Amino acid sequence: MMNLAIFGFGTVGSGVWEIITNNPEHLKNKTAQSLNVKYILDIREFPDHPAASIITKKADDIFNDTDVNIIVETIGGTGIAYELSKRALLSKRHVVTSNKELVAAHGPELFDIANRNKVCYLYEACVGGGIPIIKSMKESLEANKIESIEGILNGTTNYILGQMFSNKISFADALKAAQKNGYAEANPAADIEGYDSVRKLAILSSLAFNKFIDYRKIPTEGIQNITLDNLEKAFESGAKIKLIATSKMQGDKLIASVRPTLINESHPLYNVEDVNNAIVLNCNNVGQVMFYGPGAGKLPTASAVVGDIVDIAKTMIA
Amino acid sequence: MMNLAIFGFGTVGSGVWEIITNNPEHLKNKTAQSLNVKYILDIREFPDHPAASIITKKADDIFNDTDVNIIVETIGGTGIAYELSKRALLSKRHVVTSNKELVAAHGPELFDIANRNKVCYLYEACVGGGIPIIKSMKESLEANKIESIEGILNGTTNYILGQMFSNKISFADALKAAQKNGYAEANPAADIEGYDSVRKLAILSSLAFNKFIDYRKIPTEGIQNITLDNLEKAFESGAKIKLIATSKMQGDKLIASVRPTLINESHPLYNVEDVNNAIVLNCNNVGQVMFYGPGAGKLPTASAVVGDIVDIAKTMIA
Incomplete structure (x- = not known):
């Protein structure tokens, strides 16, 4: 039996619990052993939740329990999540995360701690929600040099642009609709200003080009100034405006950006609608491959986390 | 150092040699050790090829060399390829194959021999050319039950249908163009009658539904009776005709087919053109994901073979 602890019982964390329990x-x-969520760490109370008995506020209790082999970090942010992830890796626990802010900001340090302690720090859920892009880049495409990356990495902005065009509404009204439908946060800046996309682009680029790419150095422009008129003019010319993240190496120099971009109808990203994400990789041997699917949401993202957990569990003795 | 032998020095086999050599x-x-192609087995002569000195007709020499750990089978068909694959697995060599006919026909037996001899029999290159679909299904999506599969699994037929429509030509003329451009065989039956697609569908379905699916039991219809008029009528109604392979389980019963199908413009497969393939998986947690890329060709397919080789090499001591 493999015992896990989930740190952070929000949308993704509770999705992980749900998939494992159901x-x-x-x-x-798949793993030849049972997966057991032994603890859930959260500062909030969940008295009526079926998992109430395993929810605790005391991280020490979890770290002191040597039966816990895998920590799932779905807290988010770079504060307490950073401290707890480091502590988990240093105590030789595998860590599986959906926290893209943390991986984008402190990835190299955390990968290094994981390596030195011979444990995994896996982050499939950080980019593209349920789309298996990280593992495909890390393992399946290893016969290739990845030459460039192009993607729609944020579902909220893709949804807003789609709603503006199909319902002939303003950016402000489409944002309100996205918030009403739970696709945008009350403070939507990270999504609409492109910061979520650029963190994900930096994570993919670091992996593709085998060096740490600092997301803060990538020029980033959001969709907040896109008007319905822009979208309609684009459509008349046979194109859509999408928030596109791109990167490639030119010699030693990274050329990367996140910005609203005209996409023609023959382009593989043209038909990516709603909250879906898609990532196009141009590779030296295989050519152009694309991965497409739901870029966010409770179960898609949790499914990527559980995929990483299963990967670890398969290689560990029960 | 990891020593390999390539069995069959045709398009894919020579592509594997090329990627490893270059x-x-x-x-x-990627593997922390060198990959070395020690032998190439082929009944033909290649006197002017840079690899001429390692090309042999004698399988025994290869089997007697205990330094050879991995056999790459790119012979094709179910005759000698079957015998040699079995012999390789029984002699505890890992086998990596691009031979979809063999996996579709004798997969269960060969997987079983591989398991009993504690070696791998990997087949990423059998479906979707360079698209990492098999590994994604086997490993990344394991938190999911795959509920249905829908795909364009044959590049030749997709190319022919595209050529007919865009150049306003007949099926016969488009087939000739495909043959001229090297996209269709002199005897194109396996492609245009849907047999190539149905073998790949059976391989994907066996993996998704965790039971052997016999491709011979799946209703299969090719594109040989599709006319330009059919394509134009479809287009007027906002659709394209594509050769679509689908499967799903309904209780214990498999519902599967390969047949020309109307695809609306909002469908993720609508924009799959030329010799590209794409596979849509509907999964219980992640929802709908799609994988897209070149479904055939020397380097794309060889890239999938080398990906499998790297996977094996990474877990073997140098």
């Missing part, structure tokens, strides 16, 4: 036989077939 | 440093970084 699919015990399916997961046991 | 990217030694890149691959060494």
Whole structure:
């Protein structure tokens, strides 16, 4: 039996609990052992939740329990999540995360601590929600040099642009609709100003080009100044405006940006609608491949986290 | 150092040799050891090829060399390829294959021999050329039950249908163009009658639904009776005709087929053109994900083979 602790019981964390709790036989077939969520760490109270008995505010209790092999970090941000991830890796626990802010800001340090302690720090859920892009880049495409990356990495902005055009509404009204439908936060800056996209682009680029790319150095422009008129003019010319993240190496220099971009109808990203994400990789041997799917949401993102957990569990003795 | 032998020096086999020979440093970084093609087995002569000195007709020489750990089978078909694959697995060599006919026909037996001999039998290159679909299904999406599969699995037929429509030509003329451009065989039956697609569908379905699906039991219809008029009528109604392979389980029963199908412009497969392939998976947690890329060709397919080789090499002691 493999014991886990989930740190942070928000949308993604509770999705991870749900998938593990609802699919015990399916997961046991994959890993040859049972997965057991032994603790959930959160500062909030969840008295009526079926998992209430395992929810705790005391991280020490979890770290002192040597039966816990895997920590799932779905707290988000770079504060307490950073401290707890470091502590988990230093105590030789595998860590699986959906925290793109943390990986974008402190990835190299955390990967290094993981390596030195011979444990994994896996982050499939950080980019593209449920799309298996990280593992495909890390493992399946290793016969290739990745030459460039182009993607729609933020579902909220893609949804807003789609709503503006199809319902003929302003940016402000589409943002309100996105907030009403739970696709945008009350403070939507990270999404609409492109900061979420650029963190994900930096994570993909670091992996593709095998060096740390600091997201703060990538020129970033959001969709807040896009008007319905812009979208309609684009459409008349056979194109859509999408928030596109791109990067490539030119010699030793990284050329990267996040900005609203005209996409023609023959382009593989043209048909990416709603909150979906897609990533196009141009590779030296395979050519152009694209990965497409839901870029956010409770179960898609949690599914990527559980995929990483299963990967670890498969290689560990029960 | 990891020594390999390539069985069959046709398009894919020579592509594998080329990638390994041209990217030694890149691959060494991935596997922490050198990959060395020690033998190439083929009944033909290649006197002017740079690899001429390692090409042999004698399989025994290769099997007797205990330094050879990995056999790459790119012979194709179910005759000698079957015998040699079995022999390789029984002699505890890992086998990496691009031979979809063999995996579709004898997969369960060969997987079983591989398991019993504690070696791998990997087949990423059998479906979708360079698209990392098999590994994604096997490993990344394991938190999911795959509910249905829908795909364009044959590049030749997709190219022919595209050529017919865009150049306003008949099926016969488009087939001739495909043959002229090297996209269709002199005997194109396996492609245009849907047999190539149905083998790949059976391989994907066997993996998704965790039971052997016999491709011979799947209703299969090719594109040979599609007319330009059909395509134009479809277009007037906002759709394209594509050769679509689909499968899903309904209780214990598999519902599967390969047949020309109307695809609306909002469908993720609508924009798949030329010799590209794409596979849509509908999954219980992640929802709909799509994988897209070149479905055939020397380097894309060889890239998938080398990806499997790297996977094996990474876990073997040098």
